[in-house]
Every structure is written in C-alpha cells, then in structure tokens.
Amino acid sequence: xxxxxxxxxxxxxxxxxxxxxxxxxxxxxxxxxxxxxxxxxxxxxxxxxxxxxxxxxxxxxxxxxxxxxxxxxxxxxxxxxxxxxxxxxxxxxxxxxxxxxxxxxxxxxxxxxxxxxxxxxxxxxxxxxxxxxxxxxxxxxxxxxxxxxxxxxxxxxxxxxxxxxxxxxxxxxxxxxxxxxxxxxxxxxxxxxxxxxxxxxxxxxxxxxxxxxxxxxxxxxxxxxxxxxxxxxxxxxxxxxxxxxxxxxxxxxxxxxxxxxxxxxxxxxxxxxxxxxxxxxxxxxxxxxxxxxxxxxxxxxxxxxxxxxxxxxxxxxxxxxxxxxxxxxxxxxxxxxxxxxxxxxxxxxxxxxxxxxxxxxxxxxxxxxxxxxxxxxxxxxxxxxxxxxxxxxxxxxxxxxxxxxxxxxxxxxxxxxxxxxxxxxxxxxxxxxxxxxxxxxxxxxxxxxxxxx
Ligand SMILES: *Cc1c(COP(=O)(O)O)cnc(C)c1O
Numbered sequence: 001x002x003x004x005x006x007x008x009x010x011x012x013x014x015x016x017x018x019x020x021x022x023x024x025x026x027x028x029x030x031x032x033x034x035x036x037x038x039x040x041x042x043x044x045x046x047x048x049x050x051x052x053x054x055x056x057x058x059x060x061x062x063x064x065x066x067x068x069x070x071x072x073x074x075x076x077x078x079x080x081x082x083x084x085x086x087x088x089x090x091x092x093x094x095x096x097x098x099x100x101x102x103x104x105x106x107x108x109x110x111x112x113x114x115x116x117x118x119x120x121x122x123x124x125x126x127x128x129x130x131x132x133x134x135x136x137x138x139x140x141x142x143x144x145x146x147x148x149x150x151x152x153x154x155x156x157x158x159x160x161x162x163x164x165x166x167x168x169x170x171x172x173x174x175x176x177x178x179x180x181x182x183x184x185x186x187x188x189x190x191x192x193x194x195x196x197x198x199x200x201x202x203x204x205x206x207x208x209x210x211x212x213x214x215x216x217x218x219x220x221x222x223x224x225x226x227x228x229x230x231x232x233x234x235x236x237x238x239x240x241x242x243x244x245x246x247x248x249x250x251x252x253x254x255x256x257x258x259x260x261x262x263x264x265x266x267x268x269x270x271x272x273x274x275x276x277x278x279x280x281x282x283x284x285x286x287x288x289x290x291x292x293x294x295x296x297x298x299x300x301x302x303x304x305x306x307x308x309x310x311x312x313x314x315x316x317x318x319x320x321x322x323x324x325x326x327x328x329x330x331x332x333x334x335x336x337x338x339x340x341x342x343x344x345x346x347x348x349x350x351x352x353x354x355x356x357x358x359x360x361x362x363x364x365x366x367x368x369x370x371x372x373x374x375x376x377x378x379x380x381x382x383x384x385x386x387x388x389x390x391x392x393x394x395x396x397x398x399x400x401x402x403x404x405x406x407x408x409x410x411x412x413x414x415x416x417x418x419x420x421x422x423x424x425x426x427x428x429x430x431x432x433x434x435x436x437x438x439x440x441x442x443x444x445x446x447x448x449x450x451x452x453x
Contacts, residue, residue: 002042004030026405034061037429039413049413050423050437055224055256057287059338060426066286066334073330082110082324089329096336097295100265102274105295109316110323114255114281115149117292118217121277122153123318124300125215125249131303131313134247139209140172141216141248143179147225148217148253148279157217160226177205177216179223180231183371183382184390191373192232199238210246215277217251220267221375224256228380228422230373233271240273249276249300255292259283259335260345260427263352263376276300284328286335291328339427348427351434352377355423358438368393368449377429380422393419403448412440 005027013019014028022028029047033040037060039047052058059066073089080087094108109124111117122140129137142148142157149155155164156171164171178201187197206213220236223229243250252275257267261283264270268278277300281292306313322328339345356374363369363381370384383399385391393399400416407414414421414437423437 001027002030004042029408036060037426037433045411047408047411047413048433048437048440050425050429051413051415052283052424052426053287054282055261055424056282056285057426058259058283058335059286059344059428061287063286063338065338066288066331069330069334070288070327073327077326079322079325079327083319087324087326087329089326089333090324093329093332093336096333097280097293100336101278101295102266102268104274104297105278106298107296107301109294109296109318110325111292111294111320112322112325112328113149113290114253114279114292115151115154116320117255117279117281117294118148118154118157118253119151120294120318121217121251121253121279122157122215124277124294124296124316125251127314127316128249128300128303129214134214136212137214137247139212139214140174141177141205141209141213142174143218143223144176145179145223145226145229146217146219146253147223148219149255175205175209175213177202179226179229180235181229182231183229183373191230191371194232196232196234196238199235202239202242206242206246206248210242210248213246213248215249215251216243217253220252220254220257220273220275221262221271222257222267222378225417227382227417227420228373228378230375230380236267236271237273240271240275243276251275251277251279253279255279255281260339260348261376261378261424263345263349265345283335285331288331289325289328291322291325291332342428344427348377351427351429351431354431355379355434355438358435362438362442363445366445366449368399368445377427378422378424380420383419383421395419399448403444406444406448407440410440410444412437412444414441 008028009023030042031039032042037049039049098106109120111120140157142159144159147158147160152170155167157174158164159176180198182191240250252268254266258280262270268275276297278295285291304316359372359379367386368383370382370387370390373380383393385393400419400421403421404416414423
C-alpha cells in the first residue's frame with residue numbers, strides 16, 4: 001500500500017462510505033492525473049471513467065480549453081462578493097442560460113452545490129406562496145424514489161430510505177406521490193407503450209392535497225440516485241398540468257439531467273415543459289468547480305419585487321459566500337461554448353445510438369440483465385434473477401457491488417446502485433472508449449455471475 005493510501009486511511013473520511021470497508025478490504029485508488037475519459041493512478045494505471053466522476057465531468061477530465069480559461073480567470077478575478085457587486089462572467093452566463101433554458105426561465109440565483117440549490121428552490125417556493133397571499137400552502141410534494149441531495153431540506157424531499165430513514169425525526173414532513181415504475185409497471189404495461197396510467201395516482205394526490213401544497217419537486221424524466229429510473233415525458237407533462245391547475249409551483253431538479261445528459265439540453269425541454277423553478281449544478285461547470293443555480297420565472301421573481309420597506313413583499317434574504325464565483329462561471333461559459341461550437345449534443349446522439357446497439361448486442365446472452373434502459377448517453381442495466389421474471393437477485397450476494405469492484409480491477413470505473421449498474425460518460429467520449437467499456441463490462445459480468453453462489 002502506498003504512503004498516500006496509508007495516510008488517506010489515517011485522515012480522510014470518504015463520502016457515502018463505510019470506512020471499515022476501505023481499511024479492511026477495499027482501499028481507495030490514488031488518482032494523480034486525468035485526461036479525456038481517463039483517470040490515471042499513482043502507479044500508472046489508466047482507468048476509464050464511464051460515470052463522469054459522479055455525473056459532473058461533461059467534456060472529459062482536464063479539458064484543455066476549460067483548464068486554460070480557468071487558469072486565465074484565476075489571474076484576472078478569482079472571487080468578489082455578489083451582494084451589491086456584479087461581474088461580466090456571471091452576467092454573460094445568465095444571458096446565455098436564458099437563451100438555452102425553456103422559455104420563461106429568466107432570473108438566476110447562484111449557490112454553490114446541488115443540495116444548496118434545492119434548499120434555495122424550496123425556500124423560494126415557500127416565500128412565493130406567502131407573498132402572493134396563499135398562506136395555507138405550506139407543504140411540499142415529491143416523488144417516491146426521488147433524490148435531491150443530502151442537506152436537511154433536500155433530504156426531506158428525497159424519499160429513498162437508504163438516505164433518509166435514520167434522519168426522519170429531523171426532517172420536515174414532505175408528501176410523496178408514487179413515482180412511475182416502468183421496469184415493474186403495476187398496470188402491466190411495457191415501457192414506451194403506455195398511456196401514463198399511473199398519472200391517476202398523481203391526480204388523486206392533487207385532489208387530496210392540492211390546496212395545501214406549496215410546490216412539487218421532481219427529477220425530470222430520470223430519477224438518478226434512486227436507481228436510474230427513466231419515466232415518460234407525458235408523465236412530466238401531467239405533473240406540469242396538475243401543478244398549474246392547483247396553483248402549485250413545479251420545481252424541476254435538473255442537477256443530474258441538465259446540459260445534454262438526456263440527449264436534449266434539458267430534460268424539461270425534451271418534455272416541452274417549463275417549470276417555475278429549475279435547479280442546475282453538476283455538469284454546469286463541466287465538473288470543475290462546485291456551483292449551482294436556481295432559475296426562476298418572471299412570475300416568481302415578481303412576487304419578491306417591491307420597495308425595501310414594503311410591509312408585505314420582502315426580497316429573498318438568502319446567500320451563499322461563493323455565490324456567482326467567477327471561476328465557476330468561466331468554466332460554465334467555456335463548457336457552453338464548446339457544446340455549441342463542436343455540436344456536442346448532436347454527436348452525442350449518434351454515440352448514444354451506437355452505445356445502445358453495442359450493449360444490446362453484447363449483453364443479449366446474459367439472462368441476468370433485466371433490461372437496457374437509456375436516455376441520452378445514460379444507460380442503466382438492472383441485474384435480476386432472469387429477464388423474464390425480473391425478480392431481484394438476493395441482495396446479500398451484493399452482485400452489483402462485486403461487479404463494480406471487478407470492473408475497477410479491469411480499469412473501468414462504472415458504478416452500481418444496489419444490483420443495477422450504469423454508464424453516464426462524458427458527452428465527448430469516443431466510440432473506441434465506449435467499445436472498451438462494454439468489453440470490460442462483459443468480461444466482469446462473466447466473472448461475477450459465474451461466482452454467484
Ligand atoms: C447530485 C444531485 C443532487 C445533489 O447535488 P450535490 O452537489 O451533491 O449536493 C441533487 N439532485 C440531484 C437530482 C442530483 O443528482
């Protein structure tokens with residue numbers, strides 16, 4: 001074990017981890033460099049990062065253009081207080097986002113990570129309802145199996161037991177709408193050929209709680225951390241319609257889906273809806289720096305707009321120290337410039353088709369692959385007993401986790417969520433690397449599934 005790893009185990013407490021596992025069985029991999037889709041270890045192994053380092057690295061590690069722009073910016077202006085001050089890079093970024101986002105989102109409030117953006121959107125929604133006189137609207141709704149971050153407010157509108165159960169007594173009591181489940185559809189329908197029968201549950205929910213709801217928050221089209229659950233555009237449109245009908249704000253958490261991940265620039269655009277509030281982070285800075293933004297409509301913005309001493313209408317008294325950080329803004333601007341100039345989204349669509357075809361071909365003989373579901377370049381494969389019954393594997397076997405470890409031993413960084421594994425590569429990955437990722441996956445599956453019992 002290298003000195004670096006030894007010291008790591010002595011000092012560092014890693015995210016989302018049982019440290020005993022690190023110390024006793026599976027020490028962290030020391031990474032010293034990155035380039036394109038690859039991470040390079042201390043001892044020179046090249047690891048193919050097919051998950052964009054937790055979904056944020058949009059255009060490859062150490063993208064030369066972004067790195068260069070960041071270095072220049074660091075010599076020009078690294079940070080400035082964003083209350084009563086402004087700077088060209090934040091203004092330009094907002095102008096650009098307004099062009100790209102669904103029409104209607106036109107005011108931008110900065111924070112510094114995804115969870116903070118979610119918290120901000122909840123507070124904005126709450127204050128909005130108070131200030132337009134809808135004082136009884138104090139409850140929040142979310143979808144089951146949703147994920148919106150780890151801070152207390154974000155956790156409260158998440159509904160995955162894994163993250164929330166222990167903390168329940170600390171959390172506000174959000175209401176849950178049963179999310180669509182297209183893999184095990186309770187209506188017996190097949191993915192892509194239903195009429196969103198499950199929307200009736202949301203209708204019923206709104207009938208019951210619509211009057212007391214402040215906002216509904218959801219991950220549009222893709223519930224990421226909840227298991228890469230992909231659901232139909234029509235369902236999202238249904239939620240939009242219900243929110244409008246009942247005077248409830250719709251918050252789209254596009255932290256994972258924004259900036260081309262779903263094949264379109266934003267999942268909301270793909271579904272042709274405009275939320276009242278939208279949360280952006282992760283790919284926003286192409287994975288360079290923590291930054292997040294909440295985009296709001298004119299209607300929401302107006303509800304906060306009044307003279308300083310207005311007795312009823314207050315501004316939004318909420319701040320984060322690093323709000324509007326110029327370094328983050330420059331990364332975002334450079335990322336957007338590259339997306340546009342190099343037609344990255346158009347090319348990513350071809351790559352997505354290529355990857356889908358490849359996975360379908362190479363995984364077709366594995367009875368344990370329940371389905372290959374995909375949205376943009378995101379591809380997710382649940383592991384099951386057999387694809388006909390779709391019954392889950394015995395969780396005690398930790399098959400997904402073992403697949404993750406096995407692939408990593410072959411220099412592929414994929415990730416599992418329970419017994420599901422997924423790819424979420426940078427949009428500019430090349431086809432050779434996609435092929436390599438699939439080949440290593442096949443090899444790892446053979447090894448792991450052979451030693452199942
Ligand atoms: C990652 C994620 C978050 C949380 O973002 P952090 O920067 O990790 O706080 C919130 N919502 C969604 C949909 C995410 O994928």
